[in-house]
Amino acid sequence: MSTSVRPKTKFRHSRLSARNREWIAGYLFVLPDALGLLVFLGLPMLLSLVLGLYDVDGFGAYRFVGMANYTKMMRDPLFWQSAKVTALYALMLVPLLYVCGLSLALLVQKTNRFNGVIRSMFFAPHMVSLIVVALVWQFLVVDKIGVLSRLTPALGLGGISFLGDPDYALFTVVAVSVWFLMGYYMLIFLGGLQDIPAMYYEAATMDGAGPIAKFWYITLPLLKPTSFFVIMISMVAAVAGSQAFDIIWVMTGGGPANSTSVLIVYIYQQAFSFGAFGYAAAMASILVISLMAMTGLMFLLTRGGRFSYE
Amino acid sequence: MKNRSNLVAASGKSRREFLRNGATFAAAGLAGGLSGFPFINRLPVRAQDAPLKFWQFYAPGGQVKPQVEWFEKTVADWNATHDQKVELEFIPNKEYINGPKLATAFASGDGPDIFIISPGDFLRYYNGGVLQDLTPYIDEKARADFPESVLANRMVDGKIFGLPMEVEPMAMFYSIKAFEDAGLNENDVPKTWDELLELGKKLTTPERYGLLFQTAPGYYQNFTWYPFLWQGGGEFQNAEGKSAFDSPATVQALKLWQDAVNSGAAPRQVLGNGANDSVANLASGYCAIQNVGIWAISQLKNNAKDFPYGVFRLPTPANGKYVTVGGGWAFVANSKGKNPEAAGQFCAWALASMDQGSIDRVASWCTEAKSDMPPRDSALKAREAAFSEGIIGQFAKEIHPGTRAEPRVPPEVYKIISDAVQQAMLGGADPQATATTASQRLDAYLASYSGAPIL
Numbered sequence: 001m002s003t004s005v006r007p008k009t010k011f012r013h014s015r016l017s018a019r020n021r022e023w024i025a026g027y028l029f030v031l032p033d034a035l036g037l038l039v040f041l042g043l044p045m046l047l048s049l050v051l052g053l054y055d056v057d058g059f060g061a062y063r064f065v066g067m068a069n070y071t072k073m074m075r076d077p078l079f080w081q082s083a084k085v086t087a088l089y090a091l092m093l094v095p096l097l098y099v100c101g102l103s104l105a106l107l108v109q110k111t112n113r114f115n116g117v118i119r120s121m122f123f124a125p126h127m128v129s130l131i132v133v134a135l136v137w138q139f140l141v142v143d144k145i146g147v148l149s150r151l152t153p154a155l156g157l158g159g160i161s162f163l164g165d166p167d168y169a170l171f172t173v174v175a176v177s178v179w180f181l182m183g184y185y186m187l188i189f190l191g192g193l194q195d196i197p198a199m200y201y202e203a204a205t206m207d208g209a210g211p212i213a214k215f216w217y218i219t220l221p222l223l224k225p226t227s228f229f230v231i232m233i234s235m236v237a238a239v240a241g242s243q244a245f246d247i248i249w250v251m252t253g254g255g256p257a258n259s260t261s262v263l264i265v266y267i268y269q270q271a272f273s274f275g276a277f278g279y280a281a282a283m284a285s286i287l288v289i290s291l292m293a294m295t296g297l298m299f300l301l302t303r304g305g306r307f308s309y310e
Numbered sequence: 311m312k313n314r315s316n317l318v319a320a321s322g323k324s325r326r327e328f329l330r331n332g333a334t335f336a337a338a339g340l341a342g343g344l345s346g347f348p349f350i351n352r353l354p355v356r357a358q359d360a361p362l363k364f365w366q367f368y369a370p371g372g373q374v375k376p377q378v379e380w381f382e383k384t385v386a387d388w389n390a391t392h393d394q395k396v397e398l399e400f401i402p403n404k405e406y407i408n409g410p411k412l413a414t415a416f417a418s419g420d421g422p423d424i425f426i427i428s429p430g431d432f433l434r435y436y437n438g439g440v441l442q443d444l445t446p447y448i449d450e451k452a453r454a455d456f457p458e459s460v461l462a463n464r465m466v467d468g469k470i471f472g473l474p475m476e477v478e479p480m481a482m483f484y485s486i487k488a489f490e491d492a493g494l495n496e497n498d499v500p501k502t503w504d505e506l507l508e509l510g511k512k513l514t515t516p517e518r519y520g521l522l523f524q525t526a527p528g529y530y531q532n533f534t535w536y537p538f539l540w541q542g543g544g545e546f547q548n549a550e551g552k553s554a555f556d557s558p559a560t561v562q563a564l565k566l567w568q569d570a571v572n573s574g575a576a577p578r579q580v581l582g583n584g585a586n587d588s589v590a591n592l593a594s595g596y597c598a599i600q601n602v603g604i605w606a607i608s609q610l611k612n613n614a615k616d617f618p619y620g621v622f623r624l625p626t627p628a629n630g631k632y633v634t635v636g637g638g639w640a641f642v643a644n645s646k647g648k649n650p651e652a653a654g655q656f657c658a659w660a661l662a663s664m665d666q667g668s669i670d671r672v673a674s675w676c677t678e679a680k681s682d683m684p685p686r687d688s689a690l691k692a693r694e695a696a697f698s699e700g701i702i703g704q705f706a707k708e709i710h711p712g713t714r715a716e717p718r719v720p721p722e723v724y725k726i727i728s729d730a731v732q733q734a735m736l737g738g739a740d741p742q743a744t745a746t747t748a749s750q751r752l753d754a755y756l757a758s759y760s761g762a763p764i765l
Contacts (some may be wrong), residue, residue: 058416058417060646143519144516164579166736255526255527256525272409274721
């Protein structure tokens with residue numbers, strides 16, 4: 001046959017342009033990851049959405065209930081309480097992570113022998129298991145005999161119960177989360193800072209700009225893509241509870257009096273403590289949809305994460 | 311050289327046919343794999359000779375070595391005399407109690423053949439249809455050996471679905487040294503709630519709390535709070551199946567725990583594994599009096615043997631009646647397991663046979679492995695001497711006679727009561743308003759509840 005004798009390269013050249021070949025190669029490289037995401041994230045998300053329409057008893061019985069789980073959710077005071085706690089947690093965590101991550105990055109951005117060690121020290125908490133982090137902090141702040149609890153009377157704060165008082169428990173959990181995560185965000189900001197060309201700072205120095213002016217008019221505007229990334233990632237982490245869950249479950253179990261029961265903790269309780277898998281799936285679906293809406297809004301406001309100077 | 315078309319043609323099928331057959335094959339596979347979408351057909355391997363899996367949390371390396379040895383010996387004895395073997399699987403405590411392990415196993419159709427549950431979990435598994443009826447494997451004489459009150463919360467319609475290993479009444483344990491340091495002795499143990507609060511305040515120092523109740527939300531906190539509700543005549547449900555939670559007895563029980571915390575006599579946090587851990591809380595000096603169960607005797611004997619302590623029964627409110635709660639775990643068999651018949655026989659053989667081996671096993675668990683009251687009269691008789699002296703003798707004579715079985719409640723009821731206790735104790739909420747709100751939530755739930763009776 002003619003095809004069998006045609007030189008291979010000629011065959012390819014006749015069918016695909018260089019641009020198309022590159023396009024196909026690019027997608028082939030992405031394919032394994034995309035397939036993984038589809039099978040291990042996309043499909044479970046879809047099944048979870050379907051599961052939310054069922055009453056699942058946790059022992060193999062499934063009964064289609066339509067939107068009943070969603071109407072139950074609307075009337076469930078604990079769902080709203082958890083949504084409120086989640087919002088508070090995110091509202092505290094995201095700005096604190098931004099400020100702490102950026103401050104640390106500015107502190108250690110110059111490359112010298114000490115900063116290498118200091119960067120490692122700031123990043124070190126991120127290398128420890130979250131369970132260990134939660135247990136150690138629980139021990140540090142335990143009533144009366146914890147190291148930090150012993151300090152509070154000396155500071156005139158009286159006997160504060162960091163994890164046993166609903167007025168303080170969420171703040172404590174946020175503080176531990178920030179301590180754990182700030183090293184990671186410091187690294188991201190460091191990457192962003194190192195991308196800013198030094199000539200801008202040199203020009204500003206010649207113009208007589210001080211450190212605050214340089215930060216305000218050069219660093220911050222040129223960090224916009226990094227800031228966008230940090231805010232989005234930290235917001236998703238805060239709302240989805242990817243790190244919060246372990247810390248909260250170990251330190252407080254969602255208590256005292258549901259004051260640290262973020263949505264992911266409540267969803268977990270419904271699924272695994274009460275066996276209400278359908279209801280938990282419905283809440284998880286709402287959480288995912290809310291996250292998608294929030295990230296979509298952020299992309300919309302920033303025109304897909306593009307900034308004017310790019 | 312053949313191209314793809316030629317290969318397809320060589321097989322005698324056109325490309326379109328090939329694709330169509332492939333699609334049919336894939337659809338058949340999908341339909342076979344997913345029957346009754348979204349219920350995933352698991353088709354578990356039901357090999358009759360595969361060992362039965364027995365899940366529990368008394369793992370090697372745990373706090374009390376004799377408990378692990380007891381489980382190992384029980385299984386070894388069964389395996390030596392039966393064809394159907396049993397295999398122990400150890401689940402970490404936190405994964406087992408309130409954790410995802412059992413829930414995910416049953417949800418995926420791969421639950422253990424034999425496992426242990428507390429009364430707090432009974433309805434969840436019974437209503438889920440996975441508890442094997444154990445009645446056929448227990449003879450009448452053995453059944454009569456269990457006091458009715460011990461079996462009641464594991465029974466439905468006269469059938470037994472769980473066999474208790476132990477009865478664990480709650481009491482107050484106290485540090486003799488803390489008492490002596492405060493110039494007190496055993497004659498100063500409180501009889502009333504007011505005295506308990508006063509004593510708690512007196513024993514509180516900058517380094518130590520006077521008394522300790524469970525603070526973490528969970529089944530255990532509810533379990534430890536029930537006797538305070540009952541002592542004033544309170545219940546969470548009346549005879550008509552409606553909420554009885556909005557009552558003066560509920561309010562005063564909520565207020566007692568709230569006052570203990572607000573006065574600074576009781577902590578908002580507990581140490582170790584929780585308020586069931588007497589070594590981490592009482593023996594460590596974190597508190598002077600701890601509300602804990604009979605199992606603390608073996609905890610202290612094995613892990614703090616030089617710690618001097620005493621026990622007194624739960625104080626009562628003014629005009630109240632003494633009552634304590636008795637918990638305890640039970641063997642159950644999975645009716646959807648590999649071999650429910652053999653699993654049921656194992657439970658009965660281990661804990662509810664009139665053979666001397668079975669009686670000794672229960673007695674040994676309650677006296678050597680643990681320090682519990684036995685659920686069987688014959689086991690109590692077999693170790694009469696052990697139950698007549700020391701702290702366990704005090705339990706047998708003074709504390710156990712006022713024991714009421716731990717209620718069995720659906721998870722939703724547990725959560726409503728748990729929220730009420732948490733809000734009053736740690737959230738500072740008004741006990742009356744808390745009781746009213748919880749009662750309304752209970753009524754809303756109970757109106758739609760269907761399942762075995764809540765007891």
